[in-house]
Amino acid sequence: MEPIFIFLYVYMFVVGACIASFVNVVIYRLPLGISVAKGRSFCPTCEHQLHAIDLIPILSYITLGGKCRYCKTKIPVRDTLLEVLGGLLGMLCFYRYGIDWMTLISFAFVMILVAISMIDLDTMTIPNSLVITVLIVTVISYPFIDISVIDRLIGFFAVSLPLYIMNYVIPDCFGGGDIKLIAVCGLMLGWAHLLVGMFIAVVIAGCYAGYLMLSHKVDRKDHIAFGPYICFGMFVALLYGENLLQLYLGIFGP
Numbered sequence: 001m002e003p004i005f006i007f008l009y010v011y012m013f014v015v016g017a018c019i020a021s022f023v024n025v026v027i028y029r030l031p032l033g034i035s036v037a038k039g040r041s042f043c044p045t046c047e048h049q050l051h052a053i054d055l056i057p058i059l060s061y062i063t064l065g066g067k068c069r070y071c072k073t074k075i076p077v078r079d080t081l082l083e084v085l086g087g088l089l090g091m092l093c094f095y096r097y098g099i100d101w102m103t104l105i106s107f108a109f110v111m112i113l114v115a116i117s118m119i120d121l122d123t124m125t126i127p128n129s130l131v132i133t134v135l136i137v138t139v140i141s142y143p144f145i146d147i148s149v150i151d152r153l154i155g156f157f158a159v160s161l162p163l164y165i166m167n168y169v170i171p172d173c174f175g176g177g178d179i180k181l182i183a184v185c186g187l188m189l190g191w192a193h194l195l196v197g198m199f200i201a202v203v204i205a206g207c208y209a210g211y212l213m214l215s216h217k218v219d220r221k222d223h224i225a226f227g228p229y230i231c232f233g234m235f236v237a238l239l240y241g242e243n244l245l246q247l248y249l250g251i252f253g254p
């Protein structure tokens with residue numbers, strides 16, 4: 001590999017970890033209604049203001065031994081794992097698209113999906129503001145994703161409308177946030193790739209729900225957060241939807 005590419009991979013990891021650090025702020029503040037843009041970061045336990053040295057992604061956690069510098073309360077390891085994930089996702093987007101606008105677009109898309117997934121796991125809701133942010137990325141990405149307006153419009157309704165109708169028949173069987181997210185992702189990916197993403201989401205969520213029921217960790221009436229599965233499916237569909245579709249048609253097609 002050429003040195004410039006090694007540098008760019010490292011660069012994407014560092015940028016990814018930094019953006020994920022901001023995503024952590026969004027995950028904590030948005031459900032509490034605290035502005036994500038204003039105010040310095042502070043320790044949630046002792047409320048001591050954190051300085052730049054305490055906020056270096058991944059490295060601060062290691063140098064502080066996983067504890068707040070001021071009150072010695074443990075810093076959630078999830079925050080740091082998310083920063084590592086952000087770095088790896090940055091590298092993955094660069095691996096897929098190289099030096100191209102799609103690297104930035106796919107990375108922005110996946111980081112919003114990470115925020116949505118974590119907030120859905122924490123609170124069982126998907127904030128409208130994040131769905132609108134996905135919509136903004138969809139509009140920006142329009143010239144770079146070669147899918148017709150018709151396919152996108154069909155994508156907007158293809159899954160969201162049946163789910164919306166199902167919600168009338170069986171109240172609250174799907175979260176409203178899930179349906180809005182699926183609609184916007186359909187607009188971004190077009191109906192064919194949306195279906196690839198939904199297939200991945202349903203298969204993985206189904207396996208996990210089956211495992212939980214068999215191990216008696218939940219019963220049939222419990223809800224599981226579906227958002228993270230939708231997000232995973234949609235990100236895979238954006239990066240590799242076309243490859244998966246061709247693979248599927250190669251096996252089952254005419």
Ligand SMILES: [Zn+2]
Nearest residue numbers: 043046068071
């Ligand atoms: Zn503290």
